[in-house]
Amino acid sequence: MSTLKQVAAEAEVSVSTASAALRGMDIVRPDTIRKVEAAARRVGYRVNLSARALRNGRTGIFTAIVPDLGTAFYARFANSLSNALLAHGHRLVIQTSQYDAELELDLIRRANASVCDGLFVCPTASNGDAVRQAAGDQPVILFDGEDSGDTASLDRIETPNQSGMDAVIRHLAEDCGRTRIGIVGASDRSTPAAKGTRLRLSRCDYALRTMRSLGLNVEHAPVVSDWGVEAGIATARRLVADELAYDALCCMNDELAFGVLRGLAECGIRVPEDVAVTGFDGIPGCTYVTPTLTTVAVDADGMAQAAVSMMERRVGIGGAGLTGDGTVAADAASGNGTASRGNSSRRSRAGSRTEADPRNTIASQRLIAGFRLIVRESTAGRA
Amino acid sequence: MSTLKQVAAEAEVSVSTASAALRGMDIVRPDTIRKVEAAARRVGYRVNLSARALRNGRTGIFTAIVPDLGTAFYARFANSLSNALLAHGHRLVIQTSQYDAELELDLIRRANASVCDGLFVCPTASNGDAVRQAAGDQPVILFDGEDSGDTASLDRIETPNQSGMDAVIRHLAEDCGRTRIGIVGASDRSTPAAKGTRLRLSRCDYALRTMRSLGLNVEHAPVVSDWGVEAGIATARRLVADELAYDALCCMNDELAFGVLRGLAECGIRVPEDVAVTGFDGIPGCTYVTPTLTTVAVDADGMAQAAVSMMERRVGIGGAGLTGDGTVAADAASGNGTASRGNSSRRSRAGSRTEADPRNTIASQRLIAGFRLIVRESTAGRA
DNA sequence: CTGAAAGCGCTTACAG
DNA sequence: CTGAAAGCGCTTACAG
Numbered sequence: 001m002s003t004l005k006q007v008a009a010e011a012e013v014s015v016s017t018a019s020a021a022l023r024g025m026d027i028v029r030p031d032t033i034r035k036v037e038a039a040a041r042r043v044g045y046r047v048n049l050s051a052r053a054l055r056n057g058r059t060g061i062f063t064a065i066v067p068d069l070g071t072a073f074y075a076r077f078a079n080s081l082s083n084a085l086l087a088h089g090h091r092l093v094i095q096t097s098q099y100d101a102e103l104e105l106d107l108i109r110r111a112n113a114s115v116c117d118g119l120f121v122c123p124t125a126s127n128g129d130a131v132r133q134a135a136g137d138q139p140v141i142l143f144d145g146e147d148s149g150d151t152a153s154l155d156r157i158e159t160p161n162q163s164g165m166d167a168v169i170r171h172l173a174e175d176c177g178r179t180r181i182g183i184v185g186a187s188d189r190s191t192p193a194a195k196g197t198r199l200r201l202s203r204c205d206y207a208l209r210t211m212r213s214l215g216l217n218v219e220h221a222p223v224v225s226d227w228g229v230e231a232g233i234a235t236a237r238r239l240v241a242d243e244l245a246y247d248a249l250c251c252m253n254d255e256l257a258f259g260v261l262r263g264l265a266e267c268g269i270r271v272p273e274d275v276a277v278t279g280f281d282g283i284p285g286c287t288y289v290t291p292t293l294t295t296v297a298v299d300a301d302g303m304a305q306a307a308v309s310m311m312e313r314r315v316g317i318g319g320a321g322l323t324g325d326g327t328v329a330a331d332a333a334s335g336n337g338t339a340s341r342g343n344s345s346r347r348s349r350a351g352s353r354t355e356a357d358p359r360n361t362i363a364s365q366r367l368i369a370g371f372r373l374i375v376r377e378s379t380a381g382r383a
Numbered sequence: 384m385s386t387l388k389q390v391a392a393e394a395e396v397s398v399s400t401a402s403a404a405l406r407g408m409d410i411v412r413p414d415t416i417r418k419v420e421a422a423a424r425r426v427g428y429r430v431n432l433s434a435r436a437l438r439n440g441r442t443g444i445f446t447a448i449v450p451d452l453g454t455a456f457y458a459r460f461a462n463s464l465s466n467a468l469l470a471h472g473h474r475l476v477i478q479t480s481q482y483d484a485e486l487e488l489d490l491i492r493r494a495n496a497s498v499c500d501g502l503f504v505c506p507t508a509s510n511g512d513a514v515r516q517a518a519g520d521q522p523v524i525l526f527d528g529e530d531s532g533d534t535a536s537l538d539r540i541e542t543p544n545q546s547g548m549d550a551v552i553r554h555l556a557e558d559c560g561r562t563r564i565g566i567v568g569a570s571d572r573s574t575p576a577a578k579g580t581r582l583r584l585s586r587c588d589y590a591l592r593t594m595r596s597l598g599l600n601v602e603h604a605p606v607v608s609d610w611g612v613e614a615g616i617a618t619a620r621r622l623v624a625d626e627l628a629y630d631a632l633c634c635m636n637d638e639l640a641f642g643v644l645r646g647l648a649e650c651g652i653r654v655p656e657d658v659a660v661t662g663f664d665g666i667p668g669c670t671y672v673t674p675t676l677t678t679v680a681v682d683a684d685g686m687a688q689a690a691v692s693m694m695e696r697r698v699g700i701g702g703a704g705l706t707g708d709g710t711v712a713a714d715a716a717s718g719n720g721t722a723s724r725g726n727s728s729r730r731s732r733a734g735s736r737t738e739a740d741p742r743n744t745i746a747s748q749r750l751i752a753g754f755r756l757i758v759r760e761s762t763a764g765r766a
Numbered sequence: 767c768t769g770a771a772a773g774c775g776c777t778t779a780c781a782g
Numbered sequence: 783c784t785g786a787a788a789g790c791g792c793t794t795a796c797a798g
Contacts, residue, residue: 001519001520003774003775003776004775004776004777005775005776013784013785014784014785014786015775015776015777015785015786016777016778016784016785016786016787017783017784017785019776019777019778020777020778020784023777027783027784028783028784029783029784032783032784046492046493047775047776048437048774048775048776049433049498049776050432050433050434050436050437050442050498050774050775050776051433051437051774051775051776051777051790052775052776052777053433053498053776053790054431054433054434054437054774054775054776054789054790054791054792055775055776055777055778055789055790056776056777056790057790059433059498061476061498068462069452069458069459069461069462069465070458070459070462070667072455072458075452075453075455075458075462076452076453078452078477079451079452079453079458079479082452082477082478082479083479083481086478091476091478092476092477092478093444093474093475093476093477094461094465094475094476094477095465095469095474095475096462096465096466098466109429110429115432115433115436115442115444115498136384137384229667229670229671233671258668258671259671261671261673262671262673265673284453284612285641285668285671287612288612288616288641288642288644288645288668288672289671289672289673290644290645290648290672290673386790386791386792387791387792387793388791388792396768396769397768397769397770398769398770398791398792398793399768399769399770399771399793399794400767400768400769402792402793402794403768403793403794406793410767410768411767411768412767412768415767415768430791430792431790431791431792432792433790433791433792434774434790434791434792434793435791435792435793436774436792437773437774437775437776437790437791437792438773438774438791438792438793438794439774439792439793440774
């Protein structure tokens with residue numbers, strides 16, 4: 001790899017000029033910029049990000065921590081986030097916590113010490129405070145994080161649990177005329193660290209709330225061990241053995257619903273004739289299970305883009321310092337001017353975090369993602 | 384974040400000693416090590432990887448380029464790779480090429496200039512040469528890459544296409560007594576850059592080879608547009624419209640098979656009574672589609688672990704230089720001693736890649752992953 | 767066994 | 783508008 005020094009020599013300018021020119025700073029004369037760019041191309045120059053990071057305190061690399069990539073929702077979300085960041089000239093390191101709260105906090109702590117400008121965290125069992133503390137001075141965007149006291153400087157994005165559940169329940173009650181709706185996804189408190197515990201409670205609560213507001217009978221929701229396919233299968237079998245007191249089963253996520261569909265099919269129960277089934281998330285499988293699954297399709301791309309905006313606001317980048325590696329980076333440079341100015345004035349030197357850091361003084365934002373209720377065979381029957 | 388200098392001051396030793404102590408080098412007296420470690424803990428020290436990378440030329444960060452994380456096989460593989468690297472004290476940046484050959488090469492080139500010690504690439508349409516060239520001096524492990532001329536210093540890992548297809552075809556023919564087997568997954572050459580083109584050709588060829596060896600009639604395989612669910616649905620409909628000349632449909636991957644199952648169900652064709660269906664990969668959906676899918680379950684974890692071994696061999700790390708950030712790193716230190724020695728002697732200074740770099744002189748390796756044929760309802764019927 | 771010094775490649779005040 | 787110099791935090795010969 002060639003260095004900036006070589007580019008400068010090739011272009012017959014100083015290293016400082018070469019540096020400024022490649023980053024397109026407007027104090028450099030246009031023809032000097034062209035000269036330097038040509039030289040960079042000739043010697044095949046690529047900026048060394050380690051050096052830049054050491055100087056800058058910035059790397060353009062962010063870290064996402066998701067419980068698992070084997071779960072379709074998280075895989076798709078990580079995909080969206082990765083692409084959204086890439087479009088802004090940044091990169092994403094994806095790591096998995098395997099639903100282990102300790103591992104999760106450890107990953108966050110390590111990211112903090114590592115080459116990373118900020119964190120995107122889908123917490124499994126840790127609350128906002130614990131995440132905030134582990135993250136140290138790194139900005140964090142939290143997804144579906146449990147609410148807690150001191151959350152200044154913790155931005156949040158949530159899946160539309162309340163409005164989504166409301167839409168599904170209304171669909172089952174009003175469009176499909178179901179009256180005995182079972183909520184599949186509750187868990188007793190004895191398995192607090194199991195997959196999806198947090199979400200589980202929240203989504204179930206919202207579903208029950210809408211049912212009550214519609215005057216529906218709220219029976220005990222079937223308890224499940226986790227939100228996976230196996231748990232869904234087991235639940236369906238158990239319900240059938242109990243003479244299936246429901247005419248609709250509203251599942252807290254798609255995988256659980258897949259399992260329920262499987263389990264019901266094995267018992268010879270017809271969907272949706274005997275019982276309607278719904279999911280939540282909108283993962284690809286919904287279109288090819290039999291019957292196809294009515295679900296709340298969460299706008300993962302929108303979530304990802306919002307997350308990137310929040311992060312850029314907090315990191316305070318217009319992109320200027322992070323691009324300029326010879327390739328065009330129009331996108332990244334189009335950030336807001338204020339943030340960009342704030343950037344350079346904020347700290348004169350890497351590591352000097354003595355002055356108040358706006359990362360922690362900006363008010364925190366909160367956003368709820370959009371969704372679409374997609375009606376398919378599992379509630380509407382075959383076309 | 385505190386620096387090594389502060390640790391040294393706290394421990395009342397020099398910076399060099401602190402550095403050596405934290406990496407557990409055996410030239411440091413044991414009690415000095417303890418003293419430094421205690422100091423590091425007190426000031427909450429974490430090594431700055433940018434600085435280390437600048438000095439070392441190593442970051443402990445690797446990059447994986449997969450076509451897509453929305454595809455279950457790649458998501459699972461990325462997951463496995465990420466975990467396998469983590470267990471060795473490294474980290475993985477996952478990026479997606481979206482089946483775009485240009486983007487793919489661009490990502491590889493960028494990774495080369497960035498904070499990255501090596502690349503894991505699942506190529507979409509680029510051949511080994513193009514990947515090798517884009518990667519520059521970075522080590523690359525290629526997955527299911529097309530064979531090409533100059534592949535020195537390109538290690539490869541392949542899914543067990545030949546033995547896997549052989550096992551499926553034999554299962555259909557010998558265990559299930561099927562004689563009219565259709566291979567779903569061929570494509571005409573007119574869509575060369577479409578999803579999975581490369582694999583498609585190879586797997587189909589192997590399937591047909593086994594069929595011929597068994598004396599089966601090899602008819603024209605149904606051409607599909609890609610390897611997705613939609614293509615599978617369309618194929619099934621087309622075949623049924625053509626009076627379904629097959630008693631088995633051997634699909635080149637699971638998603639295609641899911642689509643075929645869907646399409647057949649919509650047409651009222653029974654699986655496996657009228658026609659047996661098989662997939663390839665072993666993604667989670669196989670267990671919950673109806674009927675459950677017989678498939679070749681590729682050992683993704685094994686692939687990932689082998690990939691990490693190959694990479695470590697090529698990068699020449701025993702882990703010593705990359706760990707020692709205060710946390711215990713037993714795993715990482717247990718690499719092979721030879722590589723570890725080669726490491727320090729290889730280059731005295733970062734960036735001085737003048738001497739012959741073993742990265743490019745080590746003979747390339749090739750490995751074929753393991754698999755298990757898992758028989759389910761789609762060929763065996765319900766239990 | 768320990769310490770002082772050089773230098774990885776870059777960016778940014780600071781002088782011209 | 784351009785250049786010389788300092789320094790980000792670390793590791794590694796090299797002297798003691």
